[in-house]
Structure formats: C-alpha cells, structure tokens
Amino acid sequence: MGRQPCCDKLGVKKGPWTAEEDKKLVNFILSHGQCCWRAVPKLAGLRRCGKSCRLRWTNYLRPDLKRGLLNEDEEKLVIDLHARLGNRWSKIAARLPGRTDNEIKNHWNTYIKKKLIKMGIDPVTHQPLSKQESPRESRVPCPTNYDQLVLPGICGHASSRTDNSSTTTPAGNSSVDGRAGSSEPNNDDDPPASFIWSDIFLDDSSWNFQATGEDYSELGVSNSSSDDSISTWFLDCEDLGDEFFGLSCFSDMDSSILDLGGKH
DNA sequence: AAATTAGACAACCGCTTCTGG
DNA sequence: ACCAGAAGCGGTTGTCTAATT
Numbered sequence: 001m002g003r004q005p006c007c008d009k010l011g012v013k014k015g016p017w018t019a020e021e022d023k024k025l026v027n028f029i030l031s032h033g034q035c036c037w038r039a040v041p042k043l044a045g046l047r048r049c050g051k052s053c054r055l056r057w058t059n060y061l062r063p064d065l066k067r068g069l070l071n072e073d074e075e076k077l078v079i080d081l082h083a084r085l086g087n088r089w090s091k092i093a094a095r096l097p098g099r100t101d102n103e104i105k106n107h108w109n110t111y112i113k114k115k116l117i118k119m120g121i122d123p124v125t126h127q128p129l130s131k132q133e134s135p136r137e138s139r140v141p142c143p144t145n146y147d148q149l150v151l152p153g154i155c156g157h158a159s160s161r162t163d164n165s166s167t168t169t170p171a172g173n174s175s176v177d178g179r180a181g182s183s184e185p186n187n188d189d190d191p192p193a194s195f196i197w198s199d200i201f202l203d204d205s206s207w208n209f210q211a212t213g214e215d216y217s218e219l220g221v222s223n224s225s226s227d228d229s230i231s232t233w234f235l236d237c238e239d240l241g242d243e244f245f246g247l248s249c250f251s252d253m254d255s256s257i258l259d260l261g262g263k264h
Numbered sequence: 265a266a267a268t269t270a271g272a273c274a275a276c277c278g279c280t281t282c283t284g285g
Numbered sequence: 286a287c288c289a290g291a292a293g294c295g296g297t298t299g300t301c302t303a304a305t306t
Contacts, residue, residue, distance in 0.1 A: 014275080017275085055275065087295065087296085105295075106274085
C-alpha cells in the first residue's frame with residue numbers, strides 16, 4: 001500500500017522524554033485539548049512523532065493517572081479480566097480507572113505472569129498447568145480461585161526489588177520504585193511528573209478540575225481503591241463503553257478547558 | 265568499589281481498526 | 286463499497302536502577 005509513516009523520520013526525536021518536552025506537551029494539551037495527534041508535535045513545538053506524544057500523554061502525563069503498583073483488588077481484577085478478555089490490555093485498563101494498558105501489560109508480563117506460573121497456573125489459559133497436557137478443553141475462563149493470589153507477600157509485590165519496599169523502601173526512592181505501596185495518585189513520588197504538574201497545572205488557574213476527582217459514588221463505587229466492592233462492581237459493568245474509565249473523563253470536563261472536539 | 269545481572273517500566277514499531285470523504 | 290489517513294492496540298525492545306557478586 002505504501003502507507004505513509006506516522007511521521008517523517010527525519011528530525012524526529014526518540015527515546016526518553018525530557019521535562020521540557022513534557023511541559024510543552026502538557027501545555028499544549030492544556031490549551032488545545034487532545035485533537036489530531038499528528039499535528040500535536042508541530043503545534044506544540046516538539047520534535048516527536050504524534051504517536052509518541054499520544055503515548056506519553058496517555059501513559060504518563062494524564063492527570064487522572066494513578067501512580068503506584070497495582071493493589072490487591074486491582075491485581076485480582078486484572079487476572080480475572082485477563083481470563084475473560086485475554087491480552088486485550090486496553091479493555092482491561094478501561095476497567096481500572098487511572099491505569100493504563102501499558103502499565104497493566106508491563107505488570108502482567110513482569111510480575112503476575114510469573115506468579116501464576118509459580119502457582120502452577122497457565123497465564124494464558126488460566127488453567128492449572130498439569131491440565132494442559134490433556135486434550136484441549138474448551139477455554140473456560142477463570143475457574144481458578146485467585147484469592148490465593150493475595151496471600152501475604154504476594155501482593156506485597158514480591159519481586160526481588162519491590163516486595164519489601166512497602167516497609168523498607170526509604171523515603172525518596174526513585175520515581176519508579178518509590179511508587180510502591182501507594183494506590184493514590186501521588187506525583188510526589190515522581191519527580192518529573194511532580195515538576196510538570198506543580199509547575200504547570202497547579203499554578204494554572206485554567207486547569208481547574210480535580211485530576212483524580214472522578215466520582216463514581218453515584219454509580220455505587222467508591223473511589224477508594226481498597227474498597228472491596230470495586231472489583232465486583234467493575235465486573236458487573238463489563239458492558240460499559242470502553243471509554244467509560246479512560247480519557248472520557250476529560251470529555252466530561254468543562255469543554256472550555258479541554259476542547260476535545262472529537263476527531264478533527 | 266567496580267562490574268555484572270536482573271527487574272521494572274518507558275517508549276517504539278508495526279499491524280489493525282476506525283472514520284470520513 | 287472503497288480508499289486513505291489517523292488513531293488505537295499489543296508485542297517487543299531499550300534504558301535505567303537496584304541488587305548481587
């Protein structure tokens with residue numbers, strides 16, 4: 001087909017984003033909303049491809065992102081949803097407010113997957129590994145009692161680096177690992193994000209909304225991530241639109257602040 | 265103390281899906 | 286109905302940091 005690349009490769013910067021770039025992107029979206037990602041880099045004065053900008057925004061700069069490791073409920077929910085949906089990370093992420101598909105995917109690949117294998121559960125089929133030998137049973141999802149997964153030490157995130165971080169990690173840990181133990185959006189643990197949001201958003205009166213203030217209480221769910229009802233509730237809401245928990249939060253905001261404008 | 269290894273996560277790539285003409 | 290462009294998605298890779306040797 002000879003489809004055009006998403007951006008001309010010449011002069012397009014790759015690799016980690018700098019605080020300056022973040023700032024530019026955030027400033028741009030702040031004043032123009034999300035529209036036409038392809039045009040964003042040019043208009044925002046960034047030497048990045050539009051895709052990269054979108055990814056950076058959705059995975060890192062979005063104000064409604066929860067930072068920190070997945071808590072027990074979220075993890076159980078991810079496993080359960082994975083059993084139902086497979087590797088459809090965006091669908092799974094849509095059920096976890098403040099979480100991104102990338103984040104969930106990474107967490108799955110680096111942590112949950114290993115944990116399931118260790119427990120003798122096939123992370124793909126969610127069946128006991130020993131059963132795999134027998135002729136293919138229909139892939140009935142999620143027969144396993146995943147309550148086992150939240151045994152002490154498991155959801156303490158038992159990776160070699162983080163399992164004890166909730167108790168032993170010194171304050172001022174790195175932005176990444178310092179997230180341990182917090183399910184609250186907390187950019188304090190995240191120097192770049194903290195810088196950006198404090199510098200731009202918090203001082204900018206036009207950005208006048210509660211970044212994480214989506215209130216689902218009227219829908220019967222608490223914002224508290226430790227609320228036991230949360231996973232049940234989400235599972236009951238499987239048929240909600242995919243945008244329900246995603247960026248749609250912006251569309252509910254004052255359109256004068258964030259004029260999403262739909263698709264160009 | 266330096267080198268090596270492993271884990272975690274950010275970011276990229278390429279394919280698929282969606283949307284408007 | 287078809288096509289092209291744009292966005293979205295999932296797999297993979299790269300980079301950074303902490304732990305270990």
